[in-house]
Amino acid sequence: MHIGLNAQLLTLRQNYRGAGINTYIFHLLRAIGELELPHHFTVFLGERGFRAENLDLHYTRWPTHHPAVRIVWEQLVLPELLRRSGVEVLHAMAFVIPLLARCPSVVTIYDLSFLRYPQAFRPFNRWYLSHFTPLSARSARRVIAISESTRQDVIRYLHVAPERVEVIHCGVSPSFRPLRASEVERFRRERQLFDPFILFVGTLEPRKNVELLVRAYARWRAQDPRAPRLVIAGAKGWYFETIFRTVTRLGLDNNVFFPGYISAEELPLWYNAAGLFVYPSLFEGFGLPVLEAMACGTPVICSNASSLPEVAGDAAVLVAPDDAVGLAEAMRTVWESAGLRQTMIARGLARAREHTWTRVAVQTVQTYQRVLEV
Numbered sequence: 406m407h408i409g410l411n412a413q414l415l416t417l418r419q420n421y422r423g424a425g426i427n428t429y430i431f432h433l434l435r436a437i438g439e440l441e442l443p444h445h446f447t448v449f450l451g452e453r454g455f456r457a458e459n460l461d462l463h464y465t466r467w468p469t470h471h472p473a474v475r476i477v478w479e480q481l482v483l484p485e486l487l488r489r490s491g492v493e494v495l496h497a498m499a500f501v502i503p504l505l506a507r508c509p510s511v512v513t514i515y516d517l518s519f520l521r522y523p524q525a526f527r528p529f530n531r532w533y534l535s536h537f538t539p540l541s542a543r544s545a546r547r548v549i550a551i552s553e554s555t556r557q558d559v560i561r562y563l564h565v566a567p568e569r570v571e572v573i574h575c576g577v578s579p580s581f582r583p584l585r586a587s588e589v590e591r592f593r594r595e596r597q598l599f600d601p602f603i604l605f606v607g608t609l610e611p612r613k614n615v616e617l618l619v620r621a622y623a624r625w626r627a628q629d630p631r632a633p634r635l636v637i638a639g640a641k642g643w644y645f646e647t648i649f650r651t652v653t654r655l656g657l658d659n660n661v662f663f664p665g666y667i668s669a670e671e672l673p674l675w676y677n678a679a680g681l682f683v684y685p686s687l688f689e690g691f692g693l694p695v696l697e698a699m700a701c702g703t704p705v706i707c708s709n710a711s712s713l714p715e716v717a718g719d720a721a722v723l724v725a726p727d728d729a730v731g732l733a734e735a736m737r738t739v740w741e742s743a744g745l746r747q748t749m750i751a752r753g754l755a756r757a758r759e760h761t762w763t764r765v766a767v768q769t770v771q772t773y774q775r776v777l778e779v
Contacts, residue, residue, distance in 0.1 A: 622635045
């Protein structure tokens with residue numbers, strides 16, 4: 406097969422835009438190249454610093470890091486490039502296919518937050534995704550959803566036939582693993598985090614439900630002043646101010662630490678240094694931080710909303726995303742029970758081992774093959 410992969414959203418820049426979708430694109434491309442298959446893979450991208458084995462990288466000269474430029478390029482230029490290069494199957498790696506392309510397409514859809522939480526998007530982005538994603542999903546031969554939760558949303562909201570929507574869960578990078586105790590302790594000293602702490606990682610926005618986490622933590626701390634410190638890591642999103650105001654209103658300024666955005670290289674150290682990871686998100690297409698924390702040997706508490714139960718399995722404690730009392734009790738129970746923590750760590754490590762990018766790559770290539778068999 407000659408497979409084209411549209412990876413214009415790939416970036417190697419170390420900022421919050423380098424998470425989420427970019428993580429999927431980066432690791433899937435690398436993993437496909439490492440399979441050493443007989444197929445020809447052409448990747449269309451703008452990030453010139455990216456390298457991968459066994460992939461033909463086609464760099465665009467257009468400044469596709471600008472959304473409007475990227476949209477024009479994808480819809481008007483890419484179809485001609487596909488025709489000239491003889492691509493037989495195109496994988497649009499983020500939501501939208503070029504509607505004028507003549508070859509069959511596969512599209513990855515991560516979540517439908519632009520429909521479920523439209524207020525979180527800029528007006529143009531919301532309009533573009535709301536119009537072009539349904540057209541793409543219905544035009545593509547196959548839709549890849551990164552969770553069963555997203556698959557059900559695609560079927561329900563985009564009206565795509567169930568047999569055309571496949572679930573391929575995300576993988577976890579090998580960099581997320583238990584690290585040497587001496588390395589973790591050195592990191593704690595450098596950051597002046599001398600004791601284990603509770604960790605949250607994610608963009609500071611309403612969908613991540615951080616304010617509820619702060620209120621639950623305040624409840625626990627009111628019952629036990631010896632409760633550990635809370636670290637809330639992530640870039641500032643929209644309405645982040647309410648989180649800081651809640652911390653101050655509850656008198657937690659000395660107990661809650663905001664380190665800001667954490668780079669991919671440093672993130673495994675934060676997971677390893679934490680004694681507990683808490684992820685009370687209201688809505689996730691997948692919820693990769695849950696698996697990343699598990700892969701580092703950190704116990705996890707997360708909400709029972711959207712995709713998180715299928716990602717966490719039996720390895721995490723699940724709490725309703727509107728239950729501050731329940732979350733406070735869950736944090737206290739896990740923190741104080743050494744036996745429960747060890748069970749959760751063992752289950753989490755086993756759960757994370759099931760999710761490799763190699764498996765994602767194999768299943769994705771099998772999807773390409775099924776497209777050509779139609």
